[in-house]
Amino acid sequence: MIQPAVELDGIWKRFPGVIANAGANLTVRPGTVHAVLGENGAGKTTLMNCLAGVYLPDEGQVRIDGVAQRFSSPADALAAGIGMVHQEFRLVPTFTVAENIVLGHAPRILDMAATEAEVANLAERFGFDVEPDRPVWQLSMGERQRVEILKALWRDAKVLVLDEPTAVLTPQEAVELGEVLRRTVAEGRSVIFISHKLDEVVSFCDEATVLRGGKTVASSISVADANASSLAELMVGEASIEPVSVSVSMPGDPALVVKNLSVLDSRGLPAVQDVTFSVRSGEIVGIAGVAGNGQRSLTDAIAGLQPVKSGTIEVMQADVTQASPQRRFRAGLAYIPEDRVGVGLAPKLPATENAMMREYRSLRRGPLLSWTRARDLCDRIINDFEVKIGRRDAPLAGLSGGNLQRLLLGRELSSAPDVVVASQPTRGLDVSGVRAIQRLLVQQRDEGTAVLVVSEDLDELLALADRILVMVEGRVVGAFDARATSRVEIGEAMMGATA
Ligand SMILES: Nc1ncnc2c1ncn2[C@@H]1O[C@H](COP(=O)(O)OP(=O)(O)O)[C@@H](O)[C@H]1O
Ligand SMILES: [Mg+2]
Structure with a gap:
């Protein structure tokens, strides 16, 4: 030998x-x-x-x-x-x-x-x-x-x-x-x-x-x-897990409308350049592209975490271009950021505090916060989204990526949003975690939510999305019907070939 x-x-x-x-x-x-x-x-x-x-x-x-x-x-x-x-x-x-x-x-x-x-x-x-x-x-x-x-x-x-x-x-x-x-x-x-x-x-x-x-x-x-x-x-280590099945969607009116959007990155260089698209109710639009082509600035700008240089963002016909993240949330926008921990969740705080971050206004009774209602909300999220957690009053640090993502999605989706923007929602999760999150996004779509998913995993976008937009150097260079396109066609667009 x-x-x-x-x-x-x-x-x-x-x-x-x-x-x-x-x-x-x-x-x-x-x-x-x-x-x-x-x-x-x-x-x-x-x-x-x-x-x-x-x-x-x-x-x-x-x-x-x-x-x-x-x-x-x-x-x-x-x-x-x-x-x-x-x-x-x-x-x-x-x-x-x-x-x-x-x-x-x-x-x-x-x-x-x-x-x-x-x-x-x-x-x-x-x-x-x-x-x-x-x-x-x-x-x-x-x-x-x-x-x-x-x-x-x-x-x-x-x-x-x-x-x-x-x-x-x-x-x-x-x-x-x-x-x-x-x-x-x-x-x-x-x-x-x-x-x-x-x-x-x-x-x-x-x-x-x-x-x-x-x-x-x-x-x-x-x-x-x-x-x-x-x-x-x-x-x-378990029998193969069925891929999520996605039926044909029946999209409604535009719920998220982005017009001529330009965003600068932290160094003042163009990160998003003149991007226009919309996502209709009951539709999943995927954004494909090699990492670092402006996807992150796009979603951060939609969520209100990065200033807009020019252009407009509308959520359910309301212009939120200059609105705070909290106001966008009340307009119907939910955001699943790429950084689950830090931007999305606070690891040093317990699940209860993390669960109520979005809804704390509605949990108040006069000047006081209702802890009973906050704990109810947290229990509901843990239960509905199958978050495997030891104690809801212990800091989140230590939860696996999949459970953190379920908690984050649970918090964002439990407010019945009209628009969900999810950035790399399944990155780093194990196969069962990936399937669970994908199923939740499809379920949102089927309930009439407009869903924007940014992913570097092309197979994920081909499986989930109704339409796929390709970003190269901050611009949308192609738009494809997800059921009528191929990896090769999208791959070519990702390399900068004009569609
Ligand atoms: N330098 C480190 N300090 C502490 N924990 C670490 C370090 N590097 C890896 N780990 C932990 O060890 C485990 C295996 O990590 P890693 O080897 O990076 O896995 P993989 O490359 O398969 O994703 C993980 O739980 C990770 O958090
Ligand atoms: Mg590794």
């Missing part, structure tokens, strides 16, 4: 109050793309950090090509051939591609022209499209990712670890990345590909290891013998 390129054996890693890895195992054969799958919080990133020298495991062994190793820094791991591309890139924006690639790994005196030529050669060998003399700040997220990968290959990494690399890519860029990875392993290297997107795993990985709750629940299963639903079952 061939020696595995990587063996992680019984890895334990504890953080204060959390066991991130509880005896996890992973074996990667040379020349393969190996998927590490698991829901959020399963311990994938921690396990890879133990391999890449970021953490020293509390217990367990790391073996590279059969040799036991104890890495005390990422440099140690790199010297043994392990190169990791983290979720947050670590590039210097003002440096060129070539400078970033050789940074920290170049002779004292550097011939920049020769280095650029070498970088171009390396890029060509792996089928990357990069310009070595471009400064990194000019590059898209997909291009920056290629620079990170080249940086690891420049250091001759034998094992390339990519932590959720496709999260920042368009569907087409993800396909290209798959091709690059196939080429990388064709030379005998290995790739560890972390993901929770099952279709990608099925399309370009050879084997998969599944983590759940810090433990390995399936090792090196052959992807050829698996499919997306068998992998999903392993990830969540």
